[in-house]
Amino acid sequence: MPGGRTGGGRGKPTAGDVAAAAGYSRTAVSFAFNSPDQLSRATRERILAVAEELGYRPSPLARMLRAGQTRALGVLLPQGLAAILRNPYYTEFLRGVGEVCDREGYTLLLTPPLRESMLEAIPYAAVDGFVVCGLETDRGEVAELARHQTPVVLVDGDPQSDAPGVDVDDRRGTREAVRHLVGLGHRRIAVLSFDPGPDAAVRGYRGPLARRLAGLADGLAEAGRTMADVELAEVPISRVDGERTVRRWMAGPEPPTAILALSDILAFGALEALRDLGVDVPGEVSVVGFDDLAEAARTRPALTTVRQDTEAKGRTAAGALLAAIRGEQQPVRRLLPTRLVVRASTAPPPPPGRRAEAAARNRGDGPSDEP
Amino acid sequence: MPGGRTGGGRGKPTAGDVAAAAGYSRTAVSFAFNSPDQLSRATRERILAVAEELGYRPSPLARMLRAGQTRALGVLLPQGLAAILRNPYYTEFLRGVGEVCDREGYTLLLTPPLRESMLEAIPYAAVDGFVVCGLETDRGEVAELARHQTPVVLVDGDPQSDAPGVDVDDRRGTREAVRHLVGLGHRRIAVLSFDPGPDAAVRGYRGPLARRLAGLADGLAEAGRTMADVELAEVPISRVDGERTVRRWMAGPEPPTAILALSDILAFGALEALRDLGVDVPGEVSVVGFDDLAEAARTRPALTTVRQDTEAKGRTAAGALLAAIRGEQQPVRRLLPTRLVVRASTAPPPPPGRRAEAAARNRGDGPSDEP
DNA sequence: CTGAAAGCGCTTACAG
DNA sequence: CTGAAAGCGCTTACAG
Known part of the structure; x- marks a missing residue:
């Protein structure tokens, strides 16, 4: 390190250095900063001037240690x-x-x-x-x-x-989302879920994911169905992962008529995939998210989603x-609380005829965003 | 405060407390945490156990003070x-x-x-x-x-x-943006600028804003024009402020054919206003931003903007x-460096006839987003 | 109005 | 392998 750190010269100046240079005690230096009225004006100004000149600042760390708090x-x-x-x-x-x-x-x-x-x-x-x-x-x-x-x-x-x-209340929110989709008449629902933690295999699902999955099961049960009746993918929470998964689903033999994303970010990706594929939302496929991020109100169509007030x-x-x-x-x-915010990305599924037609059309690949 | 903070009992335990309880010196306690190989296994484990029991953790503050760094x-x-x-x-x-x-x-x-x-x-x-x-x-x-x-x-x-x-290089970036617009044939350019600091009146513009404005002047000068030839509004950097200002411009007698926003956020607001008003971008009005935030590539139409790599x-x-x-x-x-990224929000201005037509139509007010 | 002293909680040569 | 001591830089009763 250039400049060393010898006794009186280099290195950060301390209250002691200022005291010495100004000809006062360390107490006085401290007072100059913290209890100005304990000192005569002249003394205080002299000390502050010297401190300024030396580039002295009370060490935040030492202060915090003393005060017992960091703010x-x-x-x-x-x-x-x-x-x-x-x-x-x-x-x-x-x-x-x-x-x-x-x-x-x-x-x-x-x-x-x-x-x-x-x-x-x-x-x-x-x-x-x-x-x-x-x-x-x-x-x-x-x-x-x-x-x-x-x-x-x-x-x-x-x-x-x-x-x-x-x-x-993740559970309730997800249940409502499922109810909404079922109520609209959807039977082929695909769920875009996210990666559980690394030790999920050992300990099972935890936290919000566990609760959202429970809500999903609740909603399905109400409709007389089970988790076995839905297609479910677990992916990292990112736009591209949502997009990729939905592309795969849509290229499959029986694409879903509704996609329930357990996170808005995944839903954004889904929307992107569907737009690129030329699939009409909500005409052909409905999409529901979870979180109600600010962007959810701005997508086209605006996203139906489970709102939690994250802020x-x-x-x-x-x-x-x-x-x-x-x-x-x-x-x-x-x-x-959570609550379902119904916007423009959900509607009843298309009649069977139209669906088959769309499926055939969707064999091709959509163009990607950038040239 | 409930529970007081008497001598040996309450309050955060210190290394001294652990040493006393375990029957060793404070040095030993410190070694147990920092230099395990300085201690016999038995000693170390004993100390760690006592520490665990007491809920002791070395104070980060004290450590930092000692170490002279906070990380x-x-x-x-x-x-x-x-x-x-x-x-x-x-x-x-x-x-x-x-x-x-x-x-x-x-x-x-x-x-x-x-x-x-x-x-x-x-x-x-x-x-x-x-x-x-x-x-x-x-x-x-x-x-x-x-x-x-x-x-x-x-x-x-x-x-x-x-x-x-x-x-x-804010200056160069803005200059390029102006060049682009002028090159497309725009003559009625409005500039969505942002609030300077509180003391701009006293000291003049500073920092990035000063440089962007300088670039604007550069670009105009190249085309034989001056700042007096553009309409300029200074607003806080927010979507709504961008939106509001553009609505006002479009309702005016001679709406711009191009809007140069000195920040993408303002440009997003501009795009929203124009969509709500039913104004075609870039057919009727072109929009350019600054920053190239992630969202700029996702707006419809995708935003032409000056890219800086903020990350x-x-x-x-x-x-x-x-x-x-x-x-x-x-x-x-x-x-x-900065560089202009040309996307889909810019094009030549419409022919004069179509412009007048559009202006007449835009007298009305568009609907707002949420019900 | 000012100074000497203790202490916030830790770590690390140093001596045993 | 372990303990007594100094010191990181500050603040604050306490005594003058």
Whole structure:
């Protein structure tokens, strides 16, 4: 490192350096910054001038250690930062958290997993508490988390956990979506589901996915059907994966008349595939999403989807965390509502004749977006 | 606060508490966590067990203070968190920063202004350095920033600053956009510009806006025209503001045949207004944006726009910051390229006859999106 | 109005 | 393999 870090010269100046240079004690330096009225004006100004000249700033770290608080809220994320910031769901969620931070004067620390583990990242985060997103692993982890004395609020977690948390009624929302489709007369429904966590095989589905799948089963049961009656694909949550899967379905022998996507992003991909294929939505195929991201109202046709107020979820979680930090203990589990928003992407299935015709036409490949 | 914080019992346990409970020194406790091979297996396991039982975790703050680093990158933002996270430009930018954080194992601290001031927020952020976004105020602030010993990289700043920074060639990009429009034959061009900072009146335009405006002037000059020949509106960067302004223009006596938006978000609003009004794009009116946000490729018609690689900007800024933190001093100013991406929203203006016709028709009001 | 001292919680040479 | 001691940089009673 160039310039070394010898005794009095290089390196960040400390309160001691300023005190020495100005001819006062470190106490005085501290007062100049924190309790101006403890000092004579002349003294304070002299100190501040010297501090300015030396480029001195009280170390935030030392201050925080002393104060016992950071005025930062942490968000423990289930994926890398780049992936999170590519996902509009998280952008909306973080916006809700951000509103609370803005109002309360907190900063926001985004903490991705360390060595694949969300929990390992904790010791590297200087925050007053964590909003923990989508921790879908063993309950043991949650319990461990709760025991460490840092306040936490769980979001999109496991329903059976006892830690304070915020979730939405995924199950009810999905059930309503299925009802809507069944009510319109659809019988060939395909479900665009998303990848469960890595250990789903061992532990079964968890969190929101488990609840959405339960809602799907509920809705089918009401119509006297089962999961065996629907085609279901599990793909990563991305536009292209939604698109690709729908293309495959539409090229198959018996394409669906309705597509239920368990995430709007997947639904956007579906819409794109159908448009490229020249399939009329909702005339030939209906599409339903989940989340009601901002874009859902702007697609053509506008997307019918299950609305959850993601921003409110973030706001609620951050609010609960702040309450916990302040010791206004209220370790509640909140369940925010969902509701089906019917827009323009759903309609009754086409009559059988027209359907066969369309299927034949759809053997070809649509053009891709860019030249 | 419930439960008080008496001597040995309540409150977060420290290494001392664990040492006492386990019957070892604090050194041993520290070794158990940081240098496992310094301890006999039995000792280490005993200590870890006690720590687990007490819910002890080494304090991140104390560790950071000791280590002299936080392994966190700060982003100093010009607006509140909620506003930032509503702006896709920042989402893309932060994604670039996030990629570097992911790769290097850093966390990301989002720091909004404190009491209206970006600089005031600095002492409350425990980070190893800052990416400073859109600091458009007095150069004095930048100089002050640079003097404090924290590494910084300026983004979207003032061109004349001497601090290390990353910017894009806004001027050239805008010039090309104007050229494109003029080349197509447009003479009635309206410019959707955005709000300058609060003190623009005193200090003149700064940063990217100044450069884009300069590029606009360049382009017009090439065609033998001046700023006086274009209609220009300054509005906040939001869809609705873009929409509203374009509606007003289209209802006027001589609506433009081309709209140049200095930000894609404004262009999206413009496109919405025109669709609602039943105005054909690009048949009747051409639209050009700036930024090339992801959505620009997905609008109908797809947006012609000046591309800047915002994600790369974030990546470059974070990379430069990291280099500065590591003392690989390279206080360079980088200028990333821009380039016009011609898509489907631009075409020659309609012949005069058709234009008058359209203008008459556009007196009415289009329907709004939601019922 | 100002200074010496303790302590926030940790880590790491250093000596045993 | 383990302990006593110093120090990261700050703030705040406490005494003058």
